[in-house]
Structure formats: C-alpha cells, structure tokens
Amino acid sequence: MTSLYEEVPAEVPANVPTRRVTVTVNGEKRTVDVEPRLLLAHMLRQALQLTGTHTGCDTTNCGACTVLFDGRPIKSCTMLAVQADGHDVETVEGLATASELHPIQEGFKQEHGLQCGYCTPGMMMASKALLERNPNPTEDEIRWALSGNLCRCTGYQNIVKSVMWAAEKMRAEEAE
C-alpha cells in the first residue's frame, strides 16, 4: 500500500489471485499488482494512466494499441500484463523529451499524418520500430510495415509521407 488510505471493499472477493509485475515503462521501473487476466493495454491505460495507448478492436486487427516490447512492436491488447513482467515497454508517452519532439512526432505533424489522432500513437510506435531497423525505407516498405495498423481518417498517403519525413530527419541527425 502506498497511499495513506485505501478503502477495503466490504466483501473482499474470495480467491481472486493477483500477481506482482515489474515492467520498465519508458525507462522507468513500474510495479503493479494485477489479476493474471489483465491485458497489458489495460494495465498501461488504467494502472499507469498512460492513456496514449488506445484500443480500437477486440481481434488484434487495428494496431491502435501498438507499443514497443523489448524494442519490437506488439499489440498490447493481445498480451497479458503478467507476460510483460521483467520486460521493457515503450509507449507514445516515451517518444518526446520535455523539450523536444521525436522526429516521428514532428513528421506526423508536418505532413498531416493524422486527423482524429486515435490511430496515431500506434502508427508512430510501429514507425519507430521500422526506422530503427531500416533507416531508409521505400514507400512499399513503409506501407508493409504499417499494414497491421488501421487508420480510418487519413487514407495512409500522408502517414507514409510522415514516416519518410522522419526518416530523413533521423538520417540527417545521425550524420551530424
């Protein structure tokens, strides 16, 4: 218990098992007691208040919940929080520093790669994974890498441009 007070439910639900998990989220160690059935997406959103990770489907199709799991993009709606114990998770909230946006964030803004913004965090995390393994992707490579992420607003063309914009900026920064 970390707060001064914590109300105990009148009828404590019997035999609800919980497990303590420790996950490094955006570089910070976070420890949470969770029911084993809790989805990682829900742990991020509800226990850690990192609501930038969205959920848009029940079938692992939309990619709105994409986060980086030990550097790889995964759909956090399809992983249990307990599976993340001891691992490294990066969410959209970890992209920018206090003073500076990540080039992918800048790219999405500059090239109008978002409208309602609901798919955007997932799109950006998937893009980050792509650019880390392929700093100079072609249009087809970008479209393929993002094909697990749905967007209903933009028609993707500007998302592709946003990723290109970011790739160029990241290459330039690398060269410096």
Place this chain on the structure above:
Amino acid sequence: MALDELKIGGMGASRRRVEDNRFIRGKGRYVDDVVLPGMLHMEILRSPVAHARIKSIDTTAAWEVPGVRLVLTGETMAARNLAWMPTLSYDTQAVLATDKVRFQGQEVAAVIADDPYIAKDACSRIVVEYESLPAIVNPVQAQDPNAPLIRDDKENQATNKIFDWEIGDKEATDRAFAEADVVSTVDLHYPRSHPSPLEPCGSIADYDRATGKLTVYMTTQAPHIIRAAVSLVAELPEHMIRIISPDLGGGFGNKVPVYPGYVISILASILTERPVKWIEDKSGNLISTGFGRDVYLQGQLALRKDGKILGMRMHTVSDHGAFYADAQPTKFKIGLMHSTFAAYDVPAAHLTSEGFYTNKAPGGVAYRCSFRVTEAMFFQERMMHAAANDLGMDQADFRRVNLVKDDMFPYRTAFGFLTDSGQYGKCLDVALEAIGYDTFKEEQEEARKRGKLLGIGISTMTEPLGAGNSREYDILGIKMFDSAELRVHMTGKAILRTGAKTQGQGHETTWAQIVAHELGIPADDIVVEEGDTDTAPFGMGTYASRSTPVAGAAVAMVARKIRAKARKIAAHLLEVSEEDIEWELGRFYVRGNEERGVTIQDCALAAYSNVPDGLEPGLENVAYYDPPNLTWPFAAYVCKVEVDPQTGVWDVLKFVAVDDCGVRINPMIVEGQIMGGLTEAYAMASMQYITFDEEGNCIGSNYMDYLLPTAWETPGFELHEVVTPCPHHPIGAKGIGECATVGGPAAFVNAVMNAIEHTGVRNVDMPLMPNRVYEALQTGQNVSGMPPVKGD
C-alpha cells in the same frame, strides 16, 4: 501596413494543426481516457439471435458476482418509462428489450460493476430464455404476406413497410420516356456498410443528486441535439444536463444517433449516484450502431440518339433494420436521394421509394455522406456509365453533353434543388488530361497483349452539402442552423466556440484561420473550443459536411460583428468619425492618412479600458447562421485499373481527383479530407460491407470479417483543384468532407466494369471482390448482391 495573411495563419495557409500537439504526445482526451472519482463500469448483454420472443430473464447469478452494483433489464427500464426511446426519424427504438429481440446484437441487459472485467463476467451469468422467430434479412422477405411482423409493438403497423415516398413529376417523366430513342436501365445494390470510426462509442454519465445536475461525457458528433434528446427521454430539465463531447476518434456519421448504451449509463448513474462509464467493444459497435446504405437502386434514363438525357426514373427499396433510425432531415424519408443527377441537365425526373423493417441493426446514418447522397450519386454515375455504353458513346463525351454548363447557373434541378455555381466541364477536362485519357485505348491494347485487362472509369458529380437552410431542413423539428461565439480579450487574444464538433476535421486549426482572415488576429492567438453544451452556443453538430458551410460561416459572421464594434472604438481612438475609417487586415486607419491608424489589438484593449461614451464595454459576440442555400461542390474522379483475368484481382494503376469545393481555408486539411474520403470509397468498392446469413447472423461483426483497407492495399491518389467560390457563403467555401466518399465508389466500379464488359456483363455489385469479378468474367453474367441471399 496590412498584415501578410499567410504569415498570420489566415485563409489559404496550410497551417499545421494545433490539435496535433496533444495527439502526437498521446495526450488526446477521448471518452475512455476520462476517469472520474468513484466511477463504476457498465457492460451490455446483447442478443445472440436476430428475432425471438423473450420468455424470461434471470439475473440472479449476475447479482451474486462480487463487485456487481446493479443489473438492469428491460423490465427495470420500463418501470421508469425508459424501455423505449424516440429515434431521429420519428420512430421508437428499444433501449433494453422487453417483449422481443429484433436484431442480433440488440441490448438485452446491463451490468454495472466495480471494473469492466467483473461487469463482463456478470453479463455472462445472465440467463435469457428465447423463443425463436423466423428472421427477415432483406426487403424481399419483409414484403412476403406471410412474413412475421417485426414491429408488433407499434399500433397501426400491420406490415413490415415503413414508408412509401415519392418526388418529381411522373407525367412529364413518362412523356420523356415515350419520346426516347434509347432507354437504358440499371439495377444495383448498395450494400450495408458500417462507418466504423476506430474509436467505438461510449459515455460516462455522472449524476449529482445534490445539485440535480447530470454531466455526460459522450462520443457524439451533435452534443446539443443529444442534450435535447436526453432531456426528453430522461425527463430532466435541459439546463440540468451538460453533454461533453471530448476528443473523438472519428465519427463519420456513426456518432450522431442516441444509442441505448448512453441512456442506460445515465439511468445507472442516477440509481447508483456514482459516475458510470460505458465503453462499447468493437463487436458491439459493428453489430448494433448506425450503419450506412443497404439500399436497392433501380432506374432508367430516357435518351435521345445524340446523347441528350430526356428524363430519369428511379426507384429505391431500402432496408432500415428493426427501428427506423435514419439520421436525416424530417421532410425527406430517404434523405437527399433526390439530389441524384443534380450535376446534369435533366428536364424531367421521378423518384419513388419504399422503406422496410428487417431483423438487422437500425441505422441509415449519413456515413460520410449528406443523407443518402452517396447512394444517389453512385446510382447516377453507374447509370451514366451504362447509358453511354448503350448509346455507343464515349464516357466523357456523354457526360459533356449533359453536364450543367457554366452559364446555366443558378440551375433548378428536376427535383427542385438550386445549384448555384461550378465549372463542371473544366473539372472533367483537368481530370482526363491528368489520367492520360487520350492515350488510354493504346495502353489497353498493349495490356491485352500481356494478358491483362485495363479499364477506365469516370465519376462526375455535385452534391448538396451543409444543411440547412432552416426553411427546409430540421431534425425532430429543430432547425438546421449553426452558431459561433467569439470573445476577444483585452490583449487581443481570443477564444472562439461553435456549435459544431470536430472529429478529426481540424476545426481548432481552421476556425482560427477564418477569424485571422476577418480580423487580422494571428491564428495562433485564438483558441477554439467545441463540444461542451454548457459553454458552446447552440448548434446542430458536425455531419453531412455541414461544418464549414454553416458553422464556418457563423465564425466569419461573428468576426464581422466584432469588427463592426471595433470600428466604433477605432473612430474614438483616432478621434475621427466612423465614416472616415478604413479597414485593412488587422488595422483601422484614417482615410487619406494611412499612417494614422490603430490595430485590432489596440481596439481590444480600449474595449476594456477606454470605451467611448454610449458604447457597451467588452469585445464579445455571438452569431447564428442560417444559410440561404446548400453548398454545391463538384468533383471529377477518374480511375484506371488493371484486372487479372486469371484471378479477378484488380489493382488501381492511377486515380485522379479534381475537387472544386470553392475557396479552401486550409489546403493541407482539405487534401487530407479528400484522401481519407477516397480511401473509404475504395474500401466500399473493393471489400468493406456487412452482410447477414439467412438467420440474421451478422457476418462482419469484427475486423477479421469486416475488411477495412490497410496502408498496403490502399492506392495512392493524385489530387487537383479548381476553385469556384460559393456565391452565398461569406468566405466562398463549400463542403468537402464527404465528396470523395460520395463520388469515389462509382469511379472504381466503372473502371473495373470497363475492363470486363467486353464479356457482356453490365454490372457487378459492390464490393468488387476478386471472386465476384472472376465469376463475371467466366460467365459474362451480372453478379448481384441482391436477395435472395445465398447461404454462402
């Protein structure tokens, strides 16, 4: 010196969006992100069958699940007169079923618990006994004299028919057909589709017994209409209801209606005196909330040999599901279907419509569309395509003969609409040039040698966007105008609020640009807020591409009111009479002495510190705008496809879009809207539809079965513009959000048909999945999506 308008983010600037600053940081605030102290969670139990009598509901086991606070059924709702609610089309809809379930996915019970997992667990413990009834899944079955009566709850409802409706001049049209050299016919099905914004629907109801105030966070495109509806349904006084529509993860018409989940969460909060959150899952969204289309379109053109259209007949049969819940203006039973052929000079026209109940989800929402305009324009352009072929005329030439010419405006259509401006021929020419229409025949020949079939498809259309005017357009009697309120602070910064509600269209960015254009206040100095009924002026919300035509106009008008007052202040500051004052962007000056002037910011400060005698202090105002007419954007879409005859797979080789939406406030955002719309058009043409088996099971209740295009399938689009300002809009703008979704599908379909019609096939119904195209190629026969539905 006047300001440089582009530098201050005024009209025509591709200003980067201000809302992006929070979205790219994951700091958007969607309904599901809102957490209130003590909040409970609600889950809805839905019917697994399409049509059945409810014999009993046993909730005992659900109540026993630890953490459950409340279980609601139709019976508990009925005790509070809340089992049924009105729809936007003067019908009623069940909130929680009492007598029967009428579609698969219908709301049957709700559980409110400490967390959403517990609520879901408890839902699965509710035992419902159903006595199954035969399901009606299309209008053909609905008309069978032996068909079960779906709406046996309604008095005076002896059959499954909802309405018969007609418009136009039957006699004149019959005469035109009698005189025709050629009569061309089409018979089409526009399949049921779901707008499917990525974010599903949801609400958080928070009733405060101490103050009597109900606050509801809700995924709604029209917060003020919802406030009125909630006041009616829940019998709460309107001033005690506050609807807050925070960031929306897309809407596309899906978030216009009032849904049972909203109403249940409100009652649950009143009963538990705790905030109650309901977030629908995607299956719930796809099987129960407002769908679009699902209409059979039959029609004929009477043609003269030289290609002139003499008359048009159309008959529609629409499937509305179990409750007639179309979101549309009251006067028109099948939306603005009669806008069909508005782009062409058609002397006589007649439209008849029939609507039916079926055991499917209710809806008929304007899915990225101005009330059935999508169906109207799809019919129009498929009809044009067939007629040109029947005449043996070139597709472009046939359109040129019949398009309304520039000098014919204002033009009264056969159904009575007044189109007011456009350069239709020019748009078509730009599109044909860009696609390389002249050399297409050679390209086609060359492809044949490679064993590929090339096709080209054209779609040209104008559509009515931006309802009102309020003489003709209302929803449930509420007139369709809109509003804007502008408050300029003493330092010249400002806050603007409107009655519209952005869902990704970028209002926070563009509205500020209109103010910048009118007042010279830099756009960055203006904050825009929408979606809170306690603070925003009354408006009808955002759908049917009405924001820029109506609320956008109100923004310009309120800024002009502010400027008029600032002029009085300027005269006072400059010690001259008002008549001697001139305006240039951002500044008043003395006529004949340009040096002597004051900025709008000077006037703002004076409005609070140095007001002339007899003038009210402050610099705030509100404007309500009732447009004199709809706006009529025009678009020419041309698509080139390659079909593989071995598989029926088709690829888009090039797509050209020429849009004339009048003056563009923010070209970057306009183009974003067009590309998004074209993608939905491609989706409907190629894969996106919701169908049902003969028992009424929804095939398409999740993203594995309901296919939406990803970045991989979606083609690239080439955009061009033509600008014909709207003559009656204060800044010359027309609607644009939906043109591409409306006009796009026919371009894709016409292109594929053009590639395969040498086999004799005249039509393949959407979506043009490879198996359908392949079947058409093999048999030379039409492939229909119409009933009787095959059990495949």
